[in-house]
Amino acid sequence: MGKRTKSLWAILAALFVCLAIPVSAFATDKLVVKDGDGTTTFKVEDDGSLAASGNVAFGATSSTVPLLVQTSATGHVATFFRKDGNTAEIQIGQSTETNKAAVIGFSQDGAYYYMSVYGLGVNRLVFNSSGYLGVGTTTPSYPLEMASGAHVTTGGVWTNASSREYKKDIKELTRDEAMHTLKRLNPVKFSYKVDSEDRHVGFIAEDAPDLVATKDRKGMSPMDVVAVLTKVVQEQQKTINELSKKVAQLQGVSE
Numbered sequence: 136m137g138k139r140t141k142s143l144w145a146i147l148a149a150l151f152v153c154l155a156i157p158v159s160a161f162a163t164d165k166l167v168v169k170d171g172d173g174t175t176t177f178k179v180e181d182d183g184s185l186a187a188s189g190n191v192a193f194g195a196t197s198s199t200v201p202l203l204v205q206t207s208a209t210g211h212v213a214t215f216f217r218k219d220g221n222t223a224e225i226q227i228g229q230s231t232e233t234n235k236a237a238v239i240g241f242s243q244d245g246a247y248y249y250m251s252v253y254g255l256g257v258n259r260l261v262f263n264s265s266g267y268l269g270v271g272t273t274t275p276s277y278p279l280e281m282a283s284g285a286h287v288t289t290g291g292v293w294t295n296a297s298s299r300e301y302k303k304d305i306k307e308l309t310r311d312e313a314m315h316t317l318k319r320l321n322p323v324k325f326s327y328k329v330d331s332e333d334r335h336v337g338f339i340a341e342d343a344p345d346l347v348a349t350k351d352r353k354g355m356s357p358m359d360v361v362a363v364l365t366k367v368v369q370e371q372q373k374t375i376n377e378l379s380k381k382v383a384q385l386q387g388v389s390e
Contacts, residue, residue, distance in 0.1 A: 190203070200216060201217060224240040238250070250262045261273050267279070271283075283296045283301065284301055295358050312366075314367060315344070316346045322336060322337070322338060323339060325337065340355050
């Protein structure tokens with residue numbers, strides 16, 4: 136290769152570098168790559184501060200986090216990584232704080248580790264450092280906990296939310312309501328379609344009384360049936376006690 140050809144290649148290489156990395160980039164950014172129409176597709180920033188030093192942006196003109204990968208000009212779909220002290224997060228979804236879709240976070244000292252799924256800026260699903268799953272709550276205290284307060288204990292027992300603070304319009308269940316409901320409950324044996332080998336006993340929601348069936352007639356709460364049975368047993372016990380007293384009185388008279 137002649138000297139003239141080598142010189143031509145050197146000029147072309149220098150021209151390419153100038154096009155890919157504008158002179159202004161050396162002042163505020165470490166590296167900028169643009170496509171044919173001048174749109175920034177890759178950028179390494181350095182504004183002189185420690186927090187933004189070395190920030191990398193793909194498909195975006197700037198980044199306030201260590202790594203931003205944006206696939207939409209408006210930021211509707213983005214993946215970015217950020218650090219805060221000894222903690223770090225990977226976020227997936229819209230690049231704004233209130234519209235992120237999912238977050239995986241961790242810390243160097245192991246103080247926290249979680250994965251969360253957002254919806255409209257609110258945590259909807261959270262795995263914390265203990266491996267507990269929270270649905271609608273960010274601080275689950277049990278292996279599985281719902282925002283309603285219902286949860287699965289560490290022993291594997293499903294526990295309904297039953298605190299007075301969760302309820303309103305509290306009224307006494309009457310004897311007639313309980314007796315009427317119990318009479319109309321029809322226990323059946325069955326298996327679920329998804330597992331025909333696993334047999335169960337229970338009720339059919341569509342056939343159950345309104346008092347113990349869900350609004351859509353597709354489900355039933357075991358605690359509702361337990362409450363009905365409890366009321367019936369209590370009333371029966373009252374009857375037994377009254378009859379026992381009468382029998383005792385009759386025996387006393389006969390003696």
